[in-house]
Amino acid sequence: MEAITTAGTFFDGISARPQPVTLRLTFRLEILGEDVSRDWSLLDLRASEAAPPLMRINHAQGPESVEFADAPFAQALTARCPDLNRTEGGGGLTRLVLWSIAAGVSVLLTAIYGVPAASGLLAPLVPQAVESQLGRSVDGQIVTLLGDPPLCNEAAARAVLDRLTARLAEGMTLPTTPQVSVRRHSVANALALPGGRVILLSDIIAKARNGDELAGILAHEFGHVAARDPMRSVITAGGTSFLLSLVLGDLTGSTVLVTVGQAAISAGYSRDAERAADAYAVAAVKRAGGDGAALAAILERITDADDEKPDAVSFLRSHPFTAERAARIRSLAGEKPAGPGILSEAEWASLQGICPKPAKPEKRKPADGETTTPTEKL
Numbered sequence: 094m095e096a097i098t099t100a101g102t103f104f105d106g107i108s109a110r111p112q113p114v115t116l117r118l119t120f121r122l123e124i125l126g127e128d129v130s131r132d133w134s135l136l137d138l139r140a141s142e143a144a145p146p147l148m149r150i151n152h153a154q155g156p157e158s159v160e161f162a163d164a165p166f167a168q169a170l171t172a173r174c175p176d177l178n179r180t181e182g183g184g185g186l187t188r189l190v191l192w193s194i195a196a197g198v199s200v201l202l203t204a205i206y207g208v209p210a211a212s213g214l215l216a217p218l219v220p221q222a223v224e225s226q227l228g229r230s231v232d233g234q235i236v237t238l239l240g241d242p243p244l245c246n247e248a249a250a251r252a253v254l255d256r257l258t259a260r261l262a263e264g265m266t267l268p269t270t271p272q273v274s275v276r277r278h279s280v281a282n283a284l285a286l287p288g289g290r291v292i293l294l295s296d297i298i299a300k301a302r303n304g305d306e307l308a309g310i311l312a313h314e315f316g317h318v319a320a321r322d323p324m325r326s327v328i329t330a331g332g333t334s335f336l337l338s339l340v341l342g343d344l345t346g347s348t349v350l351v352t353v354g355q356a357a358i359s360a361g362y363s364r365d366a367e368r369a370a371d372a373y374a375v376a377a378v379k380r381a382g383g384d385g386a387a388l389a390a391i392l393e394r395i396t397d398a399d400d401e402k403p404d405a406v407s408f409l410r411s412h413p414f415t416a417e418r419a420a421r422i423r424s425l426a427g428e429k430p431a432g433p434g435i436l437s438e439a440e441w442a443s444l445q446g447i448c449p450k451p452a453k454p455e456k457r458k459p460a461d462g463e464t465t466t467p468t469e470k471l
């Protein structure tokens with residue numbers, strides 16, 4: 094291969110000192126100067142922005158670079174370096190650009206086919222960092238809508254809950270480790286939010302008769318997390334304005350979040366999403382050594398209790414817990430395993446005390462616009 098040479102300047106990327114060098118291009122690029130001797134593979138060369146005829150070449154694996162102003166040399170180099178203008182794969186910028194394009198396409202799809210279709214395509218594309226930031230915002234929004242119920246974090250109970258979460262998540266496919274928080278609230282409910290957040294309202298713990306029942310509820314929410322249903326539902330709720338705010342990077346847009354928070358606790362998932370979360374729950378509970386059918390038992394109990402209170406916004410109004418759903422859960426669960434279940438008696442007793450009794454029990458007055466009876470998200 095014919096060698097071409099030119100004069101150039103070498104930068105070590107550490108000191109600002111330019112070093113005059115001779116560049117020799119063959120099937121490699123040799124850089125020779127008074128204190129410099131480099132022999133770079135052409136595969137490692139990356140062009141960086143410079144005004145022609147100046148050309149600046151960086152080494153892909155380090156801070157070093159060379160500059161020269163020689164059009165024929167630049168032409169020959171460009172012809173011999175396949176990756177000269179490649180941007181590094183996995184770079185934050187590339188991902189961000191791709192993400193923006195995906196979001197833009199989804200906005201178009203939304204306009205053409207409606208939001209539900211687009212949200213299904215978009216949810217898996219939302220970067221985990223964005224989803225986690227969104228989850229934090231939605232969490233705060235929902236807690237406000239529920240009237241700021243106190244966080245329940247009694248230490249020993251918390252430790253049991255964390256172990257239960259880890260056991261249920263072990264070996265199951267999840268985009269992120271679920272973060273479970275417990276809030277004191279008189280409605281038996283559980284909600285999955287974007288970013289793997291799960292909120293348990295304390296009454297669901299009170300309604301559970303054993304560890305396997307609570308495990309079933311938790312695992313059902315993890316099933317929604319695994320399918321990224323919360324992200325889908327938030328996108329659907331926020332609609333086009335939400336998508337646009339994502340593209341524009343305005344996640345703090347409070348008007349959007351109010352809509353999203355409200356919708357996230359009042360809207361339910363599709364029947365298929367519920368079935369999938371049930372199946373996931375049964376698999377996770379069985380894998381952890383519990384009785385998969387316990388989920389059907391607690392859901393039936395809650396449904397019956399709700400029927401006796403026709404005034405209350407029914408727990409399962411948006412997603413009736415049908416006999417068909419219960420039968421499916423039981424048939425997936427199969428025989429009840431021998432043994433004590435996922436939690437020992439002592440662990441279950443401890444977990445039930447996660448919300449220490451308040452010093453002075455009093456009826457709290459709902460704040461303006463507060464949702465006192467969140468509808469079901471199970």
Ligand SMILES: [Zn+2]
Pocket residue numbers: 313317362366367370470471
């Ligand atoms: Zn559900």
